[in-house]
Amino acid sequence: MPDLQQKIHDLLNTLLRGDGATMRRRCAQVLHPDCAFEMSHPLGRLDGIDAIAEGFYAPLRAALRHVYRRDEIFITGMNRRAEGGQWIAAVTHYAGTFDAAFFGIKPSGRLAFLRAGEFYRVEDRRITQARIILDLPDLMRQAGRDPFGGQLGLEGLFPGPATHDGVLPKTGDGGASLDLVEAMLGDLHVYDPATGGSKGQTGADGYWAEDMMWYGPCGIGSNYRWEGFVKDHRAPFLAAFPDRKGGNHYCRIGDGNYAAVSGWPSMTMTHRGPYLGVAPTERDLTLRVMDFYRCAGGKIAENWVLLDYMDLMDQMGVDLIARSNAMSDEGLHGRNDAIA
Template sequence: MQNTTSEIRDFLNTVIRADDSALQPLCARFLHPGCVFEISYPFEPLQGPKAIIDGFLKPLRGALQHTRRRDEIFISGANRRTEGGDWITCVTHYLGTFSGAFMGIIPSQKLAFLRSGEFYRIENGKITQARIILDLPDLMRQAGRDPFGGKLGLETLFPGPATQDGVLPEGSNGAASLDLVEAMLGDLHHYDPHTGGSIGQTGQDGYWAEDMLWYGPGGIGSNYRWEGFVRDHRAPFLTAFPDRKGGNHYCRIGHGNYAAVSGWPSMTMTHRGDYLGIAPTGRALTLRVMDFYRCADGKIAENWVLLDYMHLMHQMGVDLIARSNELASPAQAPP
């Protein structure tokens, strides 16, 4: 699948910057006529090349002037889950001057990096299905209007892998990388409600490297080592959603030292505690998740996480776009 993966990467990097006249022929070449794109809230599902061009590509290109992609991870493999199929997954940034409103978000007129997690199902060299999480809360933060207020970890640009080999990596140990991640996920379900700890996650025989790095989405931020992960993400999350159940994945793949998993949704839970300043609602919620991992020496060294917090907060009755726009100065406010 190596040649197809390279071709799809070339397509994704070309279509985002091509002239308008080239969009239709490019998409006809690489998108199946019945292709469906499911994108994080507030997007509706888009079916067929025309709907994808009009509903996703053109709005994004219009908002980020001179749009480009910058891939940090780009891997592929056969799906281990029962849904099967060959999949390509990536962590990327769409960058450009944020000069036009995007999904109602007021632009900053400055450079912006919109992070994105993407899963593509491939059949006969064409994309038949896509699921994409755009980190819109982080785009709001970059525009100076953080709807969460930076309460947890470090809010920063997602870095590429420390080894700088995440795009089309070499190596035949993808199965071992995915084995490690799946074992970790299995034990992560069981935790001490008082400490947030889980047996087997850390220590000499644990799954995570001592100097692990966990890169989280807007609202959570990034952190360092297991204690940072627990403090900045796990403990607040489990306090708010103590009955959370995860792992409902449609796709799990491994490629070299990398693995990726995603669920749409992955988690079910009840909002029982304060979270990011939002009082408990008692509502049953779901959460769409994408995780990307780099493994080294039998440990998980880095983890990039995309969560559809736009959708999660919508279920909790919070409009993050409206909240962010309320922080705009009179000069920034739309007419």
């Protein structure tokens, strides 16, 4: 699939360039006529090229002036899950000047990097299915209106892999990378409520490198080493959702030193503790998840995570766009930390 992978990568990276007619022509080159995009909340499902162009790409072009795509990870592989098929998985940013509202989110008039996780199924040399999570809360944060009002870990742009080889990787064993990730996921589900620890995760024989980096979505942020991951993400999450069950993945692929998995939804859980400022609702919830991993020396070195927190908060009864838009514009312009 290397030539096809390169072709699709190139088309996706030029799709937003040029005028509207050029965009639609490139959509027809890379998307199957019956393609379906399942998008994070509030975009929903888009069926067919016209709906995808008008429901996603055109609003994106209108909101982020001169928008273009910057891939950090772009890998491909055969899906190990029952759904099967050839899939592409990507971590990207859509970069442009945030000059117009995007699905109701107030613009900043400044540079913005809209973070996205993407999974594409490929058949007959075109994309037939996509699932995409846009980190819209982070777009609000960059505009100076953080809907969560704070952070657990470090909030900022997703960095690319430390090895700078995540786009169309040329070396490494994708099967071994996915084996490692699947073994880790198998043990991660069972945990000690007192410590947040799970079998085999750390130590000389553990799955994670001692200097692991974990890059999370807006609301969680990023953290360093296992203890940082537990403090900034795992402990608060398990306290809020102690009965969470995960691993319901439709796609798992490996490519070179990378692996990617996704569930739509992946997790089912009950909201039993406060989380990101929301009091317990006792509601049964689901969570859409995308994880991307870089492996090195038989360990997981880096993990990029996209979670559909727009949908999760909507299930809790919280409208993050309305909350963000209600914030004052005072101090928005002239700040130095809008995307730091």
